[in-house]
Amino acid sequence: MKEYTNSGNKDTRSGFGAGLTELGKKNENVVALCADLTGSLKMNDFAANHPERFFQVGIAEANMMGIAAGLTIGGKIPFTGTFANFSTGRVYDQIRQSIAYSDKNVKICASHSGLTLGEDGATHQILEDIGLMKMLPGMTVINTCDYNQTKNATLAIADYEGPVYLRFGRPKVANFTPENDDFQIGKGVQLQEGNDVTIVATGHLVWEALEAAKQLHEAGISANVINIHTIKPLDEEIIIKSVQKTGCIVTAEEHNYLGGLGESVARTLAQHLPTPQEFVATQDTFGESGTPEQLLEKYGLNAENIVKMSKQVITRK
Amino acid sequence: MADIQQLKDMVTQVRRDIVRQVHAVNSGHPGGSLGCAEFLVTLYCEFMDHDPSFNMDGKNEDLFFLSNGHISPVIYSVLARNGYFPVEELATFRKLDSRLQGHPTTHEGLPGIRIASGSLGQGMSVAIGAALAKKLNDDDKTIFSLHGDGELQEGQIWESVMYAAANNVDNLICTIDVNGQQIDGSTDQVLDLGNLQAKFEAFGWNVLRIKDGNNVEAIIEGMREAISLSRKRKPICILLHTEMGNGVDFMMGSHKWHGVAPNDEQLEEALAQNPETLGDY
Numbered sequence: 169m170k171e172y173t174n175s176g177n178k179d180t181r182s183g184f185g186a187g188l189t190e191l192g193k194k195n196e197n198v199v200a201l202c203a204d205l206t207g208s209l210k211m212n213d214f215a216a217n218h219p220e221r222f223f224q225v226g227i228a229e230a231n232m233m234g235i236a237a238g239l240t241i242g243g244k245i246p247f248t249g250t251f252a253n254f255s256t257g258r259v260y261d262q263i264r265q266s267i268a269y270s271d272k273n274v275k276i277c278a279s280h281s282g283l284t285l286g287e288d289g290a291t292h293q294i295l296e297d298i299g300l301m302k303m304l305p306g307m308t309v310i311n312t313c314d315y316n317q318t319k320n321a322t323l324a325i326a327d328y329e330g331p332v333y334l335r336f337g338r339p340k341v342a343n344f345t346p347e348n349d350d351f352q353i354g355k356g357v358q359l360q361e362g363n364d365v366t367i368v369a370t371g372h373l374v375w376e377a378l379e380a381a382k383q384l385h386e387a388g389i390s391a392n393v394i395n396i397h398t399i400k401p402l403d404e405e406i407i408i409k410s411v412q413k414t415g416c417i418v419t420a421e422e423h424n425y426l427g428g429l430g431e432s433v434a435r436t437l438a439q440h441l442p443t444p445q446e447f448v449a450t451q452d453t454f455g456e457s458g459t460p461e462q463l464l465e466k467y468g469l470n471a472e473n474i475v476k477m478s479k480q481v482i483t484r485k
Numbered sequence: 486m487a488d489i490q491q492l493k494d495m496v497t498q499v500r501r502d503i504v505r506q507v508h509a510v511n512s513g514h515p516g517g518s519l520g521c522a523e524f525l526v527t528l529y530c531e532f533m534d535h536d537p538s539f540n541m542d543g544k545n546e547d548l549f550f551l552s553n554g555h556i557s558p559v560i561y562s563v564l565a566r567n568g569y570f571p572v573e574e575l576a577t578f579r580k581l582d583s584r585l586q587g588h589p590t591t592h593e594g595l596p597g598i599r600i601a602s603g604s605l606g607q608g609m610s611v612a613i614g615a616a617l618a619k620k621l622n623d624d625d626k627t628i629f630s631l632h633g634d635g636e637l638q639e640g641q642i643w644e645s646v647m648y649a650a651a652n653n654v655d656n657l658i659c660t661i662d663v664n665g666q667q668i669d670g671s672t673d674q675v676l677d678l679g680n681l682q683a684k685f686e687a688f689g690w691n692v693l694r695i696k697d698g699n700n701v702e703a704i705i706e707g708m709r710e711a712i713s714l715s716r717k718r719k720p721i722c723i724l725l726h727t728e729m730g731n732g733v734d735f736m737m738g739s740h741k742w743h744g745v746a747p748n749d750e751q752l753e754e755a756l757a758q759n760p761e762t763l764g765d766y
Contacts, residue, residue: 228647228648230610231641231648234611234614235613235648237610238600238613239614241599241600242619265602265607266600266610269592270601
């Protein structure tokens, strides 16, 4: 069984900040907009190095989305930054009309997604954003798993023409994917070969999936682990190929089980290869205040629950 | 530069285009479209440096953004009459597979349209973004936009108004179509807009007023003044006072014709009041 090394916990939002800093130097069409959360989004370096290409819009997210759409007319590549809740739900109509329907090359970059925003509670946590964004025609939806992947994704989406939603988070999580990896939008990453159960995960739950695979291995169960960093377009081929071998699947994400990765996978399998599936995700509930660790445990977004669901889904084959 | 009579002839033909488009599908918004005919004809024919061969980026061109997208019949007519697409295409307005959607969109690839609009309140933000891109590109052309007065009830407008002033977006000329009407009644009755001049000025804008927004000469004079005020570290707002339904007597002065199509007899009556000048499609 392949071992993955955690090179040290780092926050994914800092991966975004590092990517944006690099883009600032190498792509002069890249511009950045922020709604009063420059520090939270780690956009400080870009703002300091390229003040003429950084737009502080204040606490006015709807205006930010519209300005971003307008900047594309003139060839700019705008990256907007705020919390995931205010990047999606608060400005859904602006994104829908001025960005997605208008085919504008805006990169909507969203930090503090999911429960792990922590103590701020449900008003600031969002567990519906993947669903909201994936329902928009033409929108690419990416949820990266660690610091390195977030940085590589940030660089990759600048070269991709079209609207993108890039989702990442606040807490420090294991950093284990290769530095300077070639991030391919829409391609899942095979992390672990196995025959008994497929585990597909997104975001920092990919690391939990690897931890779960280790525990399953000790129990004599071999898991096939896939990192789905792009939820839309979904790499259907890698998923179907895996379940042809394993016959069952567990999906894991820090999102509501309605509308997230799990639902996209379920639709794919229903159409091509109906397969028993279990969902590691929140169960149609709002979040609450707590430390990230407490919340992940309470809502079952961890390796232990992935192990439990894997054992459960195997009995349904 | 076109002479005044040419502009007026264009306005008359645009009015014919508007009522014919809306009548043909028995849907659409003739009232506000007719009210803005003089303004858009004058803007496109007299003031904007624009290229009908059209590319989306519009570098080194003046750009126009329509924020109140429901008055699509007037912008479609003005674009077609300025060579952006064949005038005959106006016959496809709101029909299946048409590039002339009920509300304008880039999605169908209609030359001249750079942003979708229809859901109100978003166009000023987009216009600001385009104006900022021009500054970054050292492009000294101007961004124009048009907004309904009822549209100012949307909160996003005031986010934009605040931003443009705070950031000296002075290559932007936003025009508000002050016709005092919205779907449910007069703007005074539905949600009183108060003193718009004082509001925009309080936010830090240069504001000017065109009292007769259905008079070509008055529009030319107002636009010259607006352009002379640009590049002075302030965004510019034109309060353009128009009559909804202008040029068709039975449509004038009432919110009833905001979104209602004329029947066959009413169409004939409207066309009789606006004799053909440049040829119907």
